Amino acid sequence: MKKVWYGVITFILCGCLVTPQLVTSAKAPEEDELAALPPIPVEQTVLKDESVYLTLNADGSVKETIVVSRIEAEEAGSYTDYGTYSEIVNLSGSEEPALTDDAIVWNLPSYPEGFYYQGISTEGKAPYSIAISYKVDGKKVAAKDMGGKKGKVDMTIAITPNSDAEKYFKENFMCQVQVPLDLSMAQDVAAPGAMAKVITGKTATLAYMAMPGTKAEYSLSFRTESFSMGTIQISCSASDVSGILGSDMNTIENGVKQLISGQNQIINGTTQLKDGLGQLSGGLDQLSDGANLSAEGSAQLADGLEQYVGGVNQLSGGFEAISDLAEKLKCIVEKLSEMEQVQKVLDDINAILNNEKLQQILDELAAFDPESALPEELKCLAEKLNAIKLPEVDLSEIAGYTDPEKILELLDQVTQLNQLTSAGDMLVEGMNELNSGLDQLADGLDEVAGQTSKIPGQVQQLINGQVSIRDGMSQAMSIFERFMTEGTPKVVSFAAPGKIVPRSVQFIMATDAIN
Template sequence: MMMRTKQILFAALGLMIFLPSFLSYGAAAEAEGKITSKDEVVYATLKSNGELEDIYVVNTLEVAKAGELIDYGKYSSVKNLTDLSELDQNGQVVQINAPEGKFYYQGNMEDNTELPWDIEISYLLDGREVVASELAGKEGHVEIKINTAANEKADSVYFENYLLQISLQLSNSYQNIEADGGMVANAGKNKQITFTVMPGQEESLSAEADVADFEFSGIDIAAVPSTLPIDTSEMENMTDDMSALSDAIRELNNGVAELKKGVSELNDGAASLRDGSAKYKNGMSELSGSSSQVVAASSSIGDALKKINSSLSQGSDEMDMSSLSELPGGLTQLANGLNQAADGLSELRKNYSEAYSALDGAIKGIPDHQLSEEEIAGLLSSGADANVVNKLVDTYKSAQKVKGTYVQVQKAFAAVDPTLNQVSGSVKEMSGNLTTIANELSASLEDMDMGALGELQKGLSTLSSNYGEFHSGLVSYTKGVSELSSSYSQLHSGIAGLSGGTSELNKGVGELHNGTSELHQETKDLPEQMQQEINEMIKEYDKSDFEPVSFVSAKNEKVTSVQFVIKTEAVEKEDQETKQAKPEKKKGFWDLLLELF
């Protein structure tokens, strides 16, 4: 009876304390409430292999006006986290009598609920895959692999717009901790490893270490909308730099095109020079080859003159007139030989003039541009073929050397033509004089009387004496022609080498121009392409315009935030010590009072 009386007193006291608040709350519930925003935090626990174990959502309602509210969700059950009032759940409809301010309640998701990500976790011990529970307390090399992918059974909006931050902690006592693609940082007594998975990306992550007495607190995964701030101001400078690079490559290509044109002209000039030089060389060789015959004929004529002069000086009785009668024929033969030599000199002069004109034009066609070491280095760093550039530089240096040498010896080249003209004229004149002498001598012999032999002997004596000087000059001339022919062979070899070099240069510059043209075509739109890539990157990773979507129901409105907090189970050693049971706390007045209701 006494116990019954106490219960009645407690009930009456409780009614007196809570009845005013219940009455006022009930009156407020009759009115329709109003919310300004709704936040959802999705909590999920995973097994050690990544398989979903449990999932629930904590909803936060910002209540601007107290009263009856309706929220939606595919919950198996709901729980009020704000006060002790019950929530009314009817299918996917949750009715709430909420006071003004923040109102929290938990919704436990149905069993068939799917996370937006497929998460697979595997464990290896010394290269052998094992289940997580077998690792507890083990020693060896442990590797933890985490694979993330889109879950085709869930709404793709979260996979495409949410960033995953995956973190795990390993004991600081573990050795050789590595994380491919992750960031490792100290966190007290542990090393914290953090991975970031960008929206829409599937990743394979890995962390490994040499462990002893292995324990693992599990993997924490947070998923939030990607709101990475992207500053595009520096990117504008970058595109400007790319524009300058593109313009520089265009100018380089134009310069190489001009170089190609000049080198082509130089190559044509060098080829003409080589052909003219070959003709000149052949003419010199022929002239040098016939010089010995001319010298031999001249020597025979000199001997004949000496013999005739000697015979005439001994008197008419001892003179052999048959030898004298042979003299006009010998002089005519020598005159013909000199005439042929003069014709050869004229042909030589013509060929030389053509060759010298081609040489002069080709040498003058070599550009006077001077390439600095900085310009050569810039050309090498432009991306062009280094072998081609080196050939170009070597040929450029050789061409400049040839031009410098030509300037020094140009006077000698220019003096050859008038000299050949003078020598040819002199030889022609000598040939004519000898022909005249031969004709006059032949006529004199036909009409000769013994009284005229004195004058003839005197004339022949003078001719014999002077002919020695002529013969010496002719020998020196032929010797000079031989030396010139020999020296010019070396010059012709150099000219032929120059022609071959310019041909290689022309080919190399052509390849270089093809390369710079291709480079120009590939880079002329580089600034626009780069800007397009930047825009696509910003579009892919900047989710600042993303509108949150309720995870629990598409009917929910005014959703301002949806976040995911995911945790895997830990790997722990079994505790062998039996925990002592804590003594039951003695219930106080308020505990007993609350139990009544």
Template sequence: MRKKRMFYILMAIFLVLPPFLLTPGVGVAEGVAQTGEYSYKDEVVYATLNPSGEREEVYVVNIFDVVTEGNIIDHGTYSNVKNLTNLAEIEQEKNRITFPASEGKFYYQGDKNNAELPWDISIFYFLNGEKIDPDQLAGKDGDIEIRIQTTANENVNSVFFENYLLQISLNLAPDVFDNIETAGGVVANAGKNKQVTFTVMPEQAGDLSVKADAVDFELQGMDIAAVPQSMSIEAPDMDDMTSEMQTLTDAIKEISNGVGELNNGVSELNTGVVTLRDGSAQYQDGILDINGASSGLVDASVSIDQCLTQMSNSLQENTGEMDLSALKELPEGLMQLAEGLRQTQAGLTELKENYALAYSSLDEAIMAIPDHEITEDEIKALYASGADKEIINQLVDTYKAARTAKGTYAKTKEAFSAVEPTLNQVSGSITEMANSVETMATEITASLENMNVADTIGELQKGLETLSSNYKEFHAGLVGYTDGVAQLSSSYKDVHGGIVDLADGTVELAAGVGELDEGTDTLYQSTKDMPEQIEKEVDQMIAEYDKSDFDRVSFVSAENDKINTVQFVIKTESIEKEEQETTEEQVEEEKGFWDRLIALFKGV
């Protein structure tokens, strides 16, 4: 039917065209084999597809901009060629096309029935979720989905797939389609219709879809255009973004440096606390030893007190009957007593020195713990900052343990401070007592040979009474001292336990902060080049889509040169309901020539 209509149209043109247009090779002198020249050539590839996307017909309109009239040579494999400019004959020999052309535009058509397009296009239709053939879809009602898939055709030069973008348009009549939805497309008004437009970028496969509610389904043919993406893409101004990213990387660097300083501080704190723990353990061992020796010291003091009392009472009761021979042994006993007192004083002196050293280390370590007050709100803000919660937990536990240890020490510091003065006082008293006993022994020794026994014994008895009385006071102080040592030993267990917990916490804290330091440093090393990387990625993305340097080639033959543009115009067949045949006889009225000619063009 189409060929018959074209025949009628051509016949009508022959009837009305002026004679000079019917002359072959118009514009070129007959018999002159002059070679023409053209400045460029355009190719427009027309193709029709069935509703499923299968190829049906392909032809190419070749357009030349002739600058010197004469014979033009083109190349292409066609099943048929047709002059669209004038009635001059076109010679075709295999893939060589020759035609005469005058200056200006020259058009000819070449049919390529078996030619493949650069894209494989597949169109699928679904009715109420079920796949359906398009020839069964006309007139149907329901939920419609149209899915379009485009991929590269490996049998065609890939230059078109790599440099051309596809634009696919569907015109949807409002009396047929409603509630239109699309994935990846744009819906716009096109006259009374809704137009859905999809764009597939170069080197990309398309997976497109449109959904709608349809009543009495019909669909106009889809329009598919393929043109080179020849526009140059300017790089966006990245200064603001890279400046912000640089600010971010600088902030990360500061965080990394701060965490590094924190790691150093925590390491120093951990070293100090571990030293404190070791010193505290030694101090606790010393206090326990002192406390263990206190009972022996008290027992010895009781024995001395009892001995002095007994000696004083014996002298008082047996003044007249005393065997003075035993008196000679008294200086030696007193000297042994003085020696024992001096040994006790030496032990107390060594204890005092060790205690002073341990207490100084303990006080220095406890005082080194920062006295910062961290509120609950500040701790909550730290948790909300996004830092590692496990490390924050370690920090908080260490902070609480440090506060507990420091608080306990503050409560017991007075007892700690009282120990050294007490030791000094006790040591001095023992020294004074030892000196008195030695003096007494010396005087007794010197007086034994020439003395008034009664007077001497009386003085001795009075001296022993005084010594016994003073020693009772010393013994009471010694008992108080040992009780204090016992209480200090018992209380220090809690202090030492807190210090041990603090040390354990700082060890875990040091390990956690070390990991945090490594993590922040890794984060900085990973992000320090981020601004340059972003610019590089943007440049790479722009390069992928910037096809401004695309060298255009011919679609029909690699032998053709001076190619300006190659465009693809593709259309699918419409899906329409079959028209009912009319039973009424059509009576054709008598028409004139021009009416019949116009009717031919209208397809009547």
């Protein structure tokens, strides 16, 4: 029995001694094959930067979008990137990627300076849309037809946030536009709103900017004999406000709040100024109307004074005639005063003539025919007696002027009337001057009222500008608050949002040149 166990043990031991050699002999060929295979690449962490190049038509519309990715590849290994491209080109070597859905796997050797490849993007939108339009002598001309045009050129660049872009790009990316202007081609250049103007040789580079999330529109005008335009460069990059302004954001926040408060006070004050100017304009209108009425009344008063002076002149003429009559009456009175005896004689003659007996004799004589009964002498006597009957003289009207003092008083009144006429003439002349002055005042007030009525509208434009400044400050305040609460936002990939986080993303756009 023991012999059997010894035999079994001996067989097992012998088998154990032989088996390793047999196994070794069996595995040797597999190890040779494995040694001949390339080593499996080590999966590496991808650190990358994205540069997005957009080629634009001359009017700013997009023709093609190319994404150039730079991957840190100091160590050899497998690098997995993501993106949706219609075509991929290795810019650093000859390696070909392995594509699985939107995954792009590169098995790379060491690239100490970084590995570059590009892809033509079929998805994704830039942060801004660019629209470039032209007018020549006031008429719209398509950008593609601008080459060689002559006249006054008005160029407009509209920068509009792209509503289809990722939120990260819309809220954090600013836009810079550089327009190269050939000074040998353009004259009388006007570029309001340009942030900078750099002249190099015969080229003036005009720089414009749009802040994150804001729309901007800029105009450029010049005269040319033959239009041409070089490539317009546009770049969009993240605005690092915290890096620009430093870490003391609380001080900045308080300062901006004070600016907003002060701007609100300015707006309120300007609004009150506008209201006051409106009241001033209304008052000037009323004053102008009153001046016009005063001028009309003054003209009527001047006419009335002229009529008054004319009447006074007529009255003066009448008084002068009376004065002449008074002078004559004065002489008559003087003569009559010397003829008191004559008056008595006349009275006696009248008394005799009024005697009834004498009248009877005269009547009989008148009825008697002297030719037949009386001699020639009697006839003559009768005629003379008839002639003796004188008419009665009525001196009652003259009696009132027998007093020389009254006549002198009348003459003095005539003198005063002449003085009144002279004063009336001076008054008419003064009223004419006053009327002329009132006319000028009315015209001046009309002009002032017309100009003043425009001021409230101009002040409203000022208010609108002040409101825009305040709104801009408020927008800046919201950006500061976002940075204070959220910090620097996480970078989002343009090529594959949510799949990979690049270190940086930038956009470079270039338009076609116009020749």
